[in-house]
Amino acid sequence: MFNPNPRIQALSITPRHACYVIDDALVDPGRWVDYAAAHAAGFVASPHNAYPGPELRMPDEISAQLDSFFTLHIRRLLGARRTLRMYSRLALATTPPERLEPRQWLCHRDRMDVPGDRCIGACVLYLFDDPALGGTNFFVPRRPPAEIDLLVHESGTLAPGDFSRKYGIAPGYMTGSNAWFDKALTVPARRNRLVFYDGSLFHCGDLTAPERFDPDPRRGRLTLNGFFICRRSLATV
Numbered sequence: 017m018f019n020p021n022p023r024i025q026a027l028s029i030t031p032r033h034a035c036y037v038i039d040d041a042l043v044d045p046g047r048w049v050d051y052a053a054a055h056a057a058g059f060v061a062s063p064h065n066a067y068p069g070p071e072l073r074m075p076d077e078i079s080a081q082l083d084s085f086f087t088l089h090i091r092r093l094l095g096a097r098r099t100l101r102m103y104s105r106l107a108l109a110t111t112p113p114e115r116l117e118p119r120q121w122l123c124h125r126d127r128m129d130v131p132g133d134r135c136i137g138a139c140v141l142y143l144f145d146d147p148a149l150g151g152t153n154f155f156v157p158r159r160p161p162a163e164i165d166l167l168v169h170e171s172g173t174l175a176p177g178d179f180s181r182k183y184g185i186a187p188g189y190m191t192g193s194n195a196w197f198d199k200a201l202t203v204p205a206r207r208n209r210l211v212f213y214d215g216s217l218f219h220c221g222d223l224t225a226p227e228r229f230d231p232d233p234r235r236g237r238l239t240l241n242g243f244f245i246c247r248r249s250l251a252t253v
Contacts, residue, residue, distance in 0.1 A: 018085045041210035052233035068111035074104040090212045096246035104242040113188040118179040119171040123155045126215030136215035137244035149237040151205035155197040155218040189223040
């Protein structure tokens with residue numbers, strides 16, 4: 017399923033963090049698109065997260081293959097050791113900018129309430145042909161952690177107008193720097209490109225052309241996303 021001899025490119029996000037990019041990650045990416053199309057009716061919105069579109073949880077056997085690839089090639093690079101749990105999903109970005117909630121106007125972290133001796137690895141695999149559908153942006157906060165935490169919290173509790181007035185953030189997809197975050201890196205989309213990163217870093221899709229969104233998995237912004245809860249390497253605890 018996965019390329020047995022991947023070429024891994026490290027791209028710096030901060031002096032301490034990088035993401036890891038693998039092109040030609042799948043032996044046959046078309047099979048995954050076929051799978052998504054065959055199960056299109058199973059894509060549903062997930063209110064527990066802020067992803068701007070429906071998702072399809074992947075079978076355990078597919079997630080296990082992704083975890084094996086992560087373990088063999090990436091896990092140690094993210095300062096992680098044994099994987100405690102993980103899951104993967106297919107996802108389609110479909111939400112128009114005017115229908116986004118305030119929490120979707122921001123970049124985000126994959127927090128998952130893990131204790132300090134654990135960490136989160138994450139990945140995105142682009143399964144679409146049109147690079148204009150967007151890759152992935154990474155951001156660095158410009159304000160102290162307490163202010164950023166309050167911003168993130170109130171993006172989920174304040175009404176849209178109140179949030180926008182208080183924080184000076186306009187509705188729509190976040191594609192560049194603002195008063196709260198500096199954009200540190202954009203990884204462009206490319207079909208069959210797989211990107212691994214530390215899920216505690218702020219990130220979001222580089223969704224500059226939402227008019228190109230399509231709910232058809234064969235034409236839309238179809239991605240595979242994986243999340244790995246791991247024990248943190250002893251050297252980083």
